[in-house]
């Protein structure tokens with residue numbers, strides 16, 4: 001027994017330590033067996049049905065008027081700085097939206113998850129509970145027509161506008177989540193540890209959005225709290241880039257945001273317990289005494305103290321002018337943190353310096369040559385700042401909403417580049433039944449564009465057509481509603497060049513004669529229809545098709561859609577991808593058994609596939625998976641793959657084997673192996689869902705339903 005135990009332990013240690021390469025199970029990190037179940041691959045949970053009609057009918061101007069009155073009505077429970085809650089509201093909106101990250105589309109204010117843990121207790125969100133508390137009467141008044149997500153952003157917009165700032169418009173339609181589950185991958189949480197661990201807090205890397213856990217972007221005091229502006233600038237560029245903000249947007253946002261309000265750190269003793277620690281009275285404040293303890297001038301939020309400008313409730317470019325006007329010296333403020341105070345550039349200048357401050361991150365804008373040029377531009381040209389800030393702000397707060405067609409309400413500005421606008425589909429749709437017939441013929445007709453798989457000695461393109469449709473659609477992300485086959489951007493770089501899309505242009509070339517013979521047929525519809533026709537031909541059940549997609553123009557600026565992420569831990573990869581794509585665990589497991597082309601597997605670098613006959617969609621995949629033993633090998637092309645023991649030429653991928661080793665996946669795989677109908681039903685549900693997932697009609701509607 002001791003010997004066996006020793007063997008088991010040493011194998012386990014090998015697996016945990018050597019991660020992928022030597023471990024057949026591909027568990028990359030030291031975790032307990034239960035951990036696989038902590039990370040639930042289910043779509044976001046909504047509190048109630050979303051009422052799009054009510055949102056569309058909402059009188060946004062009336063809400064704005066109420067908000068403006070509220071901003072100027074200081075309450076004793078939380079006195080407003082300078083008699084105006086506007087700056088606090090802008091910070092709340094920015095922290096709600098600024099969680100968005102491009103890597104997997106997670107974060108953002110859609111869902112209104114700043115109300116829940118983990119976000120509500122983040123160190124960067126100190127005292128934002130007060131801001132949300134102030135908004136409750138407005139939320140109550142407008143009910144379901146005004147979700148928390150919309151209200152938080154609209155409060156930020158209105159605050160900017162009320163203090164004279166430029167606002168482009170308002171895209172309504174954020175749907176409130178029932179809890180903070182969808183923010184668990186942002187961390188700190190076990191989910192985040194599994195999906196995107198941060199090895200050095202303060203230097204967290206992508207896919208995480210921020211450099212530091214529980215901050216929005218970077219440490220204001222400088223990297224690792226060292227007040228070094230030279231080192232802060234590259235970190236700012238890195239993390240703003242993770243949210244797809246360029247240099248101009250970054251500088252406009254920081255300086256435009258800090259035109260307003262102040263930082264709070266009246267004494268060094270901190271804000272007190274967070275909502276997670278003390279839900280009945282979060283962040284009570286520890287500075288001062290008596291009824292004003294922790295409030296007003298005694299507020300501790302970030303631990304820095306002071307305003308950036310001499311008029312913090314008026315929109316202007318003074319922030320940029322101040323940066324250039326003074327030299328800045330570092331000192332320790334009343335809150336115990338390093339911050340910067342102005343010194344006259346000319347020591348003989350008798351004028352007193354203004355009573356203002358800067359953070360290390362602000363001063364860093366002077367230390368980077370590109371940022372410095374932008375600081376000079378915005379200091380000299382108010383209009384340039386107005387334009388840059390209003391566009392960057394709209395992008396910041398709307399990015400996670402996806403395409404333009406998801407925006408509701410009367411104040412939506414025209415489509416913006418970040419919304420990847422598509423041209424309208426052709427006015428006249430082709431005869432899709434005739435197209436289906438043509439595709440059916442093409443399934444078994446040799447083409448010079450690409451050698452077919454051979455089934456029963458005859459050419460067969462079905463698995464390749466299904467693969468093309470899958471590759472075209474499966475980069476859809478329900479996290480930020482980007483990707484999908486609408487637009488058929490798989491034809492262009494960068495998507496065309498992703499390794500998993502190798503030869504997809506040749507598969508499309510096989511279909512090219514069909515495209516040419518049907519006017520009004522778009523590539524996007526053709527790709528999906530070809531995949532669906534192949535599946536129906538392969539005896540899949542109830543595969544549906546809904547035409548009406550349009551094609552992106554070859555001349556459009558390449559849109560930076562992200563490829564589905566590849567993890568060393570294949571189990572986490574499957575679960576994470578399912579969650580990002582909006583598929584249930586069951587649908588994801590079923591879709592793993594989609595038609596798999598042996599020739600395409602070889603092009604991808606594998607030695608082969610689990611079957612040489614991909615012309616029938618059956619539950620055979622699960623039987624082969626569960627009824628064989630597998631060893632891990634490396635193909636001649638260097639791909640890590642699994643080989644069936646004692647069977648010649650039967651190969652699976654590590655993602656397939658993940659279905660066997662995870663208890664939840666495995667239970668579903670067992671059910672499918674024994675119940676062919678259950679498999680086909682789940683397959684159709686997943687396939688049909690994914691193929692129309694990007695056909696938006698408002699925030700919760702779909703033009704195909």
Ligand code: HEM
Nearest residue numbers: 087088090091094220253254257261262263264301302361
């Ligand atoms: C306040 C840091 C970017 C808007 C603050 C505070 C800090 C900070 C430490 C003080 C919080 C307090 O003690 O009350 C940073 C850093 C940024 C950044 C490190 C990025 C490098 C932005 C952006 C905006 C913004 C992009 C909006 C466009 C504001 C506003 C306040 C504020 C309005 C004042 C809040 C109030 O008066 O209560 N920021 N910020 N900040 N920030 Fe930022």
